[in-house]
Amino acid sequence: MLHRDISINTLAYCRGADDRVEGVLYDFDLAMYVDANTPSSKHRAGTTAFLVLHLLEDRTLQHRLVFEYESLFYVMSWIIAYHKRGGAAIEGNPFGRWYLGTADSICAAKFGALRSPLDTLPHHKVLEDGLWRLQRLVRDAVFRMDDAGRSLRHPNMDYELLPNRGLNDEVLGLTADGFSRVLQWGDEIEIYERDRVGVRR
Known part of the structure; x- marks a missing residue:
């Protein structure tokens, strides 16, 4: 299943039955059941600030x-650079360029985010290593797709040809159950959550 609208408003966390912190993804209004490399409908879905580069460049891309x-x-990235302990936002949204402007300017801002060091507020430092791993994985996948297809500056990239060139999600290191493996957050989440709510055990 592809959710197709992962955003700040569709993610949360809670404690599971074993008292471990668990992530929660909700609001599946735009979700679709598809194989990992099978295209979905040709309809751009998602929240602009969190919409991916290729969908910003090509509204019909699957x-x-x-x-x-x-x-x-x-x-x-939005959470660790914009939200303080307890969830309140800092003054001045550093991500305004991710949703204000033209598709080209938004794409340029996000492209820069993939290439730049993460800007992390002090109380989120424990999560930094996992985010670096995710950043590198996404950046490498985007660049490899561009190399095998067409540049982001050319919106008619033929995504359907990528698997024929040996470039599918699995080759890129992306699998349906791979989020936790990439982030490798275990004790870090426990430490972060306890510090955030002020609990000491």
Whole structure:
């Protein structure tokens, strides 16, 4: 299943039955059941601030699993650079260029985010290593897709030819169950969550 609208408004967390922190993804209004490398409908879905580069460049491009990873990276970047302990936002949204402007200017801003070091607020530092891994994975996938297809500056990239060139989601290191493997967050989440709510055990 592809969610197709991973954003700051569709992610949450809670404690599971074993008292471990678990992520929650909800609001499946735009979700579709598809194989990891089978195209979905040709309809651009998603929240602009977290919409992926290729969908910004080509409104008719079909949704893929790789896009879910990229949207997650934008969401996590938003959290660690914009939200203080407890969830309140800092003054001045550093991500205004991700949703204000033309598709070209938004794409350029996000392209820069994939290539730049993460800007992390102090209380999110424990999550930094996992986000670096996700950033590198997404950046490498985007660049390899461009190399095998067409540049982001040319909106008619033929995504359907990529698997024929040996470039599918699995080759890119992207699988349906791969988020936790990429982030490798275990004790980091426990430490972060306890510090965030002020609990000491």
